Amino acid sequence: SHDSPLFDSIISDLFPRVVLPTSDRGILDVSIREIMQKMNLQAFLWYIKKIMQSYKIMLVQHGFMLVGSPLGGKTSALKVLAGVFELLEAKGLMDQHRVEYVFIRPKAITMAQLYGTFDPVSHEWSDGVLVNMCQKHATSLTKGRKWCIFDVPVAAIWIQIMNTCPNDNKQLCLMSGEIIQMSLQENIIF
DSSP states (O other), X not given: OTTHHHHHHHHHHHSTTOOOOOOOOHHHHHHHHHHHHHTTOOOOHHHHHHHHHHHHHHHHOXXXXXXXXXXXXXXXXXXXXXXXXXXXXXXXXXXXXXXXXXEXXXXXXXXXXXXXEEOTTTOOEEEOHHHHHHHHHHHXXXXXXXXXXXXXXXXXXXXXXXXXXXXXXXXXXXXXXXXXXXXXXXXXXX
């Protein structure tokens, strides 16, 4: 935070007489507070800011990671944001729609169950849990957002494979050679 004034000064030197518009997130702020109250969560300013940051990154990235200590409120922040989208849809505001989300716990299943595997006898590919969810989300005709949430601490054994999967073209490239075109509303969250 102490670098922000310096950064603002550098930007104003590079672009003189340009005034940056402030973003009006009033509706979003009010909706976050309303959902947090329904969920019996305390509306700390820093927590609301983290939820808004998650929303902003979701608008520009289809795959992203929430980082923080255990029991730091990362999962609750996503649930609040999902509730906010549902509330905004009900009120007809900000062109938002409810969220279909699924939590995947990669440490609870094998890599073959998560990603899929070739059968050594029949040489046929069988899809894993992640592939099935991504295919379901990609072919869904609803306007709502679709989240595939890996709700565990990141481990090298399964994240290394995911690191090469979601690319800038919103395509999920699988080990079977199949490519799933992710929808604009789809996010993979770690």
